[in-house]
Amino acid sequence: MSDATPYTPPKVWTWNQANGGQFANINRPVSGATHEKALPIGKHPMQLYSLGTPNGIKVTIMLEELLALGHSGAEYDAWLVRIRDGHQFGSGFVEVNPNSKIPALMDRSGPQPVRVFESGAILMYLAEKFGAFLPTDMAQRAECLSWLFWQMGSAPYLGGGFGHFYAYAPFKIEYAIDRFAMEVKRQLDVLNQRLADHRFIGGDTYTIADMAIWPWYGATAKGQMYEGGEFLSVHEYTHVLRWTDEVAQRPAVQRGRKVNRVTGPLVDQLHERHDASDFDTQTQDKLSAAKPAG
Numbered sequence: 001m002s003d004a005t006p007y008t009p010p011k012v013w014t015w016n017q018a019n020g021g022q023f024a025n026i027n028r029p030v031s032g033a034t035h036e037k038a039l040p041i042g043k044h045p046m047q048l049y050s051l052g053t054p055n056g057i058k059v060t061i062m063l064e065e066l067l068a069l070g071h072s073g074a075e076y077d078a079w080l081v082r083i084r085d086g087h088q089f090g091s092g093f094v095e096v097n098p099n100s101k102i103p104a105l106m107d108r109s110g111p112q113p114v115r116v117f118e119s120g121a122i123l124m125y126l127a128e129k130f131g132a133f134l135p136t137d138m139a140q141r142a143e144c145l146s147w148l149f150w151q152m153g154s155a156p157y158l159g160g161g162f163g164h165f166y167a168y169a170p171f172k173i174e175y176a177i178d179r180f181a182m183e184v185k186r187q188l189d190v191l192n193q194r195l196a197d198h199r200f201i202g203g204d205t206y207t208i209a210d211m212a213i214w215p216w217y218g219a220t221a222k223g224q225m226y227e228g229g230e231f232l233s234v235h236e237y238t239h240v241l242r243w244t245d246e247v248a249q250r251p252a253v254q255r256g257r258k259v260n261r262v263t264g265p266l267v268d269q270l271h272e273r274h275d276a277s278d279f280d281t282q283t284q285d286k287l288s289a290a291k292p293a294g
C-alpha cells in the first residue's frame with residue numbers, strides 16, 4: 001500500500017480489517033459491547049472511568065480543582081480504562097458511555113446514579129453541580145460555553161485529522177497532512193489572538209473552557225503532540241505559550257494530569273486514584289523503585 005496508489009472507492013464500502021493504521025485493532029464500524037465486564041465501584045461519590053489522554057485529563061483536572069476549592073462531594077475514584085486493549089467495549093463501560101470512549105463518569109452521590117459521557121458534558125455537569133468554574137453572569141457564561149464547545153468541535157481536526165495523518169497513518173499523504181496542518185495552525189491563531197487580549201480563554205477568570213482547551217492546545221503549542229512542534233512552527237503562538245505556562249503551574253492541574261496516565265515519566269503516572277494521598281505515596285514508591293540498589 002502506498003500513497004501513490006490511486007484509489008477508486010467501490011460502490012459500497014466494506015470493512016478492511018487489516019488496513020494497517022494504528023488503532024486498527026480497536027476501530028470498528030459498529031457500536032456496542034464486545035464482552036461482558038462489570039465496572040468496579042469505589043467508595044467515593046464520583047466514579048470516573050478514564051485514561052490520561054487530553055480528553056481524560058480535562059475531567060481529572062476539574063475534579064482536582066473542585067477538591068482544591070473544598071468541594072468534598074467531588075471526591076473520586078479514577079479507574080483505568082486501557083483503550084488499546086478494548087476495555088471501552090466491556091458491557092459495564094458501554095452502559096455508562098454507549099459511544100465507547102473515555103472519559104465516562106458515574107455520579108453515585110444521589111439515590112439514583114447519574115451517568116455522564118463526553119468530556120464537555122462532564123465538565124459542564126460538574127461545574128453546574130458545584131457552582132464553580134462556570135460564570136453565572138449570562139454574557140460571561142455564554143463566552144465560556146462558546147469556547148468549551150469550540151474545543152469539542154475543533155480538537156477532532158487536531159487529533160483525528162492532523163495527528164492521525166502526520167503521525168499514525170501507515171503512509172504519509174501530502175494532501176491530508178497539508179489540509180489538517182493548515183486547519184490546526186488556523187485554530188492556534190484563533191487562540192493566540194484571543195489570549196493576546198485576555199488572561200484566560202473566557203476572560204479574566206479561569207474556567208472549564210481553559211480546562212478543556214489546555215490539554216490539547218497547550219500541549220500542541222509546547223510541541224508535545226505528535227512530535228509536530230517544529231513542523232507547525234508552534235513558537236509563533238506566544239500568547240498561547242504564556243497561557244499554557246500559567247495554567248500548568250496550578251497545583252490541581254499538576255495533579256490532574258497524572259491521573260490514569262500510562263505514558264511518559266513513571267513519576268508522572270498515577271494509574272488509578274482512590275485517595276488524595278495516592279499522589280504522594282505512589283510517587284514516592286516509584287522514586288524508590290527507580291533508585292539503583294546499594
Ligand SMILES: N[C@@H](CCC(=O)N[C@@H](CS)C(=O)NCC(=O)O)C(=O)O
Pocket residue numbers: 026027053054055056083088100101102103117118119120
Ligand atoms: N468527544 C469525546 C472524545 C473522546 C475520545 O475520543 N476518547 C478516546 C481517547 S482520547 C477514546 O476513548 N478512544 C477509544 C476508541 O475510539 O475506541 C470527548 O470529548 O469525551
